Amino acid sequence: MKTFLTKILLFPCLVSTALFFGCKENSAEQNSKELAINTLDTSNTIKEKPSKKPLSEDFKKYWYNGKAEITSYTLEQARYGQLREGHSVLIYVTEPFLPKKQVKADGKNADNVNVLKLNATKKFLTGIYPYSVMSSTFYPVYDNQHAIKTSLSMQEWCGHVYSQINNRDQFEFTSHSYFESEADQNLSLEKDLLENEIWTKIRIDPSDLPTGNLKIIPSLEYIRLRHKELKAYNATANFSTHNGVSSYTITYPNLERTLTINFTSEFPYTIENWTEEFKSGFGPKAKMLTTKATKLKSLKTAYWGQNGNEDMILRDSLGLK
Secondary structure (H helix, E strand, C coil): HHHHHHHHHHHHHHHHHHHHHHHHHHHHHHHHHHHHCCCCCCCCCCCCCCCCCCCCCCHHHHHHCCCEEEEEEEEEEECCEEEEEEEEEEEEEEEEEECCCEEEECCCCCCEEEEEEEEEEEEEEEEEEEEEEEEEEEEEEEECCCCCCEEEEECCEEEEEEEEECCCCHHHHHHECCCCCCCCCEEEEEEEEEEEHHHHHHHHHHHCCEEEEEEEEEEEHHHHHHHCCCCCCEEEEEEEECEEEEEEEEEHHHCCCCEEEEECCCCCCCEEEEECCCCCCHHHCCCEEEEEEEEEEEEEECCHCCCCCHHHHHHHHHCCC
C-alpha cells in the first residue's frame, strides 16, 4: 500500500519534470528556428538580434579604408533574341544603413547596420535606342541576415520602371511600370534567398553560400526583362573551385535559366566574369542565348569626390568611354 501511494505521489512530479524539460527542449528548438530565419526587426519592439559573424582583419583593411571598389566589364547582353554589346560596372562600398528607414544613414546612430552595398550597372543598345539598368543591394557585412533592401531601375525609350524589395517582417515588394499588365504592384513574400544578395555574400564569405536544392527569388533585373512573376522558384546551386577561381552556379529548371558567377578563390574574392543563359525574345522566336560579362579593369577610389571635368580621365583607367 505504501509503495502504491508513493508511486501516486511521485507521478505528478515525474509528469511535471517531463513537461518542464520537454518545453525547455521545444523552446530551445524554436529559438534556433527563429534565429535561422535571419529576419530584421523594424518594429517598435525589441527582438533578439541575429549574432554577428566576426570580420577578418583583411576585410577591415580592404573595405574600411574610405574607398570604393569599381570594376568594369565588357558585356554581351541577350535581348530580343540577339546579343548586344555594352559594358557593366560593379561598385562595391561599405556604408552605415538605417534598418527602419532603410536608407543610408547621414551620421552615427546606435541603430546603424554596416552594409556592403553593390551598385551594379549595365548599358547597351537595342537598335536605335539604349538601355540603362541599375540595381542596388544593401547587405549586412556580418552576413547574418538577408539583404535589408534591394532595388532596380531601368530606362529605355519606351519608358522606365522601378522596383524594390524591403526586408521587414516579410519581404515587401513595390513596383512601378509603364506596362498596363504590371503597372503599380505591392505584395509580400516569404523570406527566401535573394539572387541579388548572392553577389555581396560572395565578397564577404563565399564558403557560406548555400548549395543543393533551394528556393530562390531571381534577380529583379531578370524578373523585369522577362516579365516573370516575382516569387521564389525551385533552383539548384553548386559551388566548385579550379585553378584559383571559384564558380557558383544557380539553375532554375522551370525558368530554363542558369547563372554562373566566377570569382577569385582568395580574399577579396573579386568577381572575374559571369554568364547567364536563358531564353531571349518572346513567343515562338525566343531562343536560348548567353549573356556574358568579362572583367576589364578595376580600381579603388573615393569616386563620390571625383566629380569635376578634370576627373573624367579616370574613366579611361576603367576602359569606359
